[in-house]
Amino acid sequence: xxxxxxxxxxxxxxxxxxxxxxxxxxxxxxxxxxxxxxxxxxxxxxxxxxxxxxxxxxxxxxxxxxxxxxxxxxxxxxxxxxxxxxxxxxxxxxxxxxxxxxxxxxxxxxxxxxxxxxxxxxxxxxxxxxxxxxxxxxxxxxxxxxxxxxxxxxxxxxxxxxxxxxxxxxxxxxxxxxxxxxxxxxxxxxxxxxxxxxxxxxxxxxxxxxxxxxxxxxxxxxxxxxxxxxxxxxxxxxxxxxxxxxxxxxxxxxxxxxxxxxxxxxxxxxxxxxxxxxxxxxxxxxxxxxxxxxxxxxxxxxxxxxxxxxxxxxxxxxxxxxxxxxxxxxxxxxxxxxxxxxxxxxxxxxxxxxxxxxxxxxxxxxxxxxxxxxxxxxxxxxxxxxxxxxxxxxxxxxxxxxxxxxxxxxxxxxxxxxxxxx
Numbered sequence: 001x002x003x004x005x006x007x008x009x010x011x012x013x014x015x016x017x018x019x020x021x022x023x024x025x026x027x028x029x030x031x032x033x034x035x036x037x038x039x040x041x042x043x044x045x046x047x048x049x050x051x052x053x054x055x056x057x058x059x060x061x062x063x064x065x066x067x068x069x070x071x072x073x074x075x076x077x078x079x080x081x082x083x084x085x086x087x088x089x090x091x092x093x094x095x096x097x098x099x100x101x102x103x104x105x106x107x108x109x110x111x112x113x114x115x116x117x118x119x120x121x122x123x124x125x126x127x128x129x130x131x132x133x134x135x136x137x138x139x140x141x142x143x144x145x146x147x148x149x150x151x152x153x154x155x156x157x158x159x160x161x162x163x164x165x166x167x168x169x170x171x172x173x174x175x176x177x178x179x180x181x182x183x184x185x186x187x188x189x190x191x192x193x194x195x196x197x198x199x200x201x202x203x204x205x206x207x208x209x210x211x212x213x214x215x216x217x218x219x220x221x222x223x224x225x226x227x228x229x230x231x232x233x234x235x236x237x238x239x240x241x242x243x244x245x246x247x248x249x250x251x252x253x254x255x256x257x258x259x260x261x262x263x264x265x266x267x268x269x270x271x272x273x274x275x276x277x278x279x280x281x282x283x284x285x286x287x288x289x290x291x292x293x294x295x296x297x298x299x300x301x302x303x304x305x306x307x308x309x310x311x312x313x314x315x316x317x318x319x320x321x322x323x324x325x326x327x328x329x330x331x332x333x334x335x336x337x338x339x340x341x342x343x344x345x346x347x348x349x350x351x352x353x354x355x356x357x358x359x360x361x362x363x364x365x366x367x368x369x370x371x372x373x374x375x376x377x378x379x380x381x382x383x384x385x386x387x388x389x390x391x392x393x394x395x396x397x398x399x400x401x402x403x404x405x406x407x408x409x410x411x412x413x414x415x416x417x418x419x420x421x422x
């Protein structure tokens with residue numbers, strides 16, 4: 001019905017805005033890193049430690065955040081998350097030491113830890129299986145749009161005001177989105193009250209099947225770890241890579257980084273569209289998800305290899321852009337997998353998967369900075385990405401989204417017999 005369509009579109013745009021804000025808050029540090037490094041007197045290794053701080057708490061709060069989203073709904077979960085983003089972003093603008101910077105990023109990781117599992121919970125409720133790849137890809141494309149606009153935006157704010165003021169203004173924008181979410185989001189497609197809690201008939205019943213769920217999600221978790229190993233290098237080090245590795249000024253490095261991230265916007269949308277199209281054409285869910293992920297990893301690693309031989313800044317930027325575009329093809333299909341495997345525990349399953357990427361986010365930025373300090377090479381650290389992508393592409397064949405979690409078959413009849421929520 002038309003009302004449902006309008007509500008669905010409104011929900012989609014709310015989630016797109018969420019993804020955009022999420023990555024503006026996450027990537028702003030990467031653009032300001034040069035100024036922060038100089039003011040605080042940090043080495044590349046210490047800067048890598050600051051980058052990784054976010055991922056420690058982010059990884060820890062993934063599964064717990066998914067459990068909260070499954071039990072209490074996306075609306076309440078994301079209100080709590082949004083409040084923490086606002087505080088942590090403002091706090092980053094106040095830091096005067098590595099310890100305080102580390103603490104501010106830890107706090108941001110806590111706030112963002114439950115965000116994507118909660119978003120996955122909302123998408124599971126509002127969109128059918130044949131739409132989820134496209135919806136996941138489209139909403140995540142706004143994450144990459146946030147990646148793309150943040151470097152020139154933060155660079156302009158730094159030139160106009162200061163790097164500290166940039167964090168204050170971004171925190172204020174985050175607060176505006178939070179108010180919009182509180183007033184507009186509805187937990188269910190048929191819920192008349194925007195402030196209604198999660199329906200008990202839509203929430204899991206009984207104990208969470210942690211063991212079987214982890215076993216089914218294990219290949220997906222590992223594949224997302226392999227994806228995250230490279231993605232986190234882009235998210236954390238890319239502006240600094242162009243600034244110091246290619247010897248550009250702040251404005252030029254921000255523009256080159258922005259160009260690479262715009263390629264990710266295309267990749268996210270294209271990957272989700274392609275996955276759903278394959279599913280509609282073949283009816284084979286495994287091919288639709290696994291096939292696109294294997295294509296993604298293969299293309300990403302093939303375009304990273306030339307970094308060892310290309311020496312022009314434009315050539316390097318083109319290789320990185322093509323690699324990032326292919327890498328982002330993974331997002332739509334892989335974020336649809338948790339809902340494919342279990343609709344009942346989609347939040348927890350999504351949190352488990354995203355924890356894999358978060359662990360990679362702890363390790364790869366530190367190793368990148370360490371290798372640059374030890375070798376002086378800004379391209380050598382990408383060799384590890386090539387290896388991870390190769391392994392991840394092979395393991396992707398074991399994901400099997402066409403085999404749902406056995407306990408969902410028990411939950412489904414209970415939900416079918418329950419009266420609809422109002």
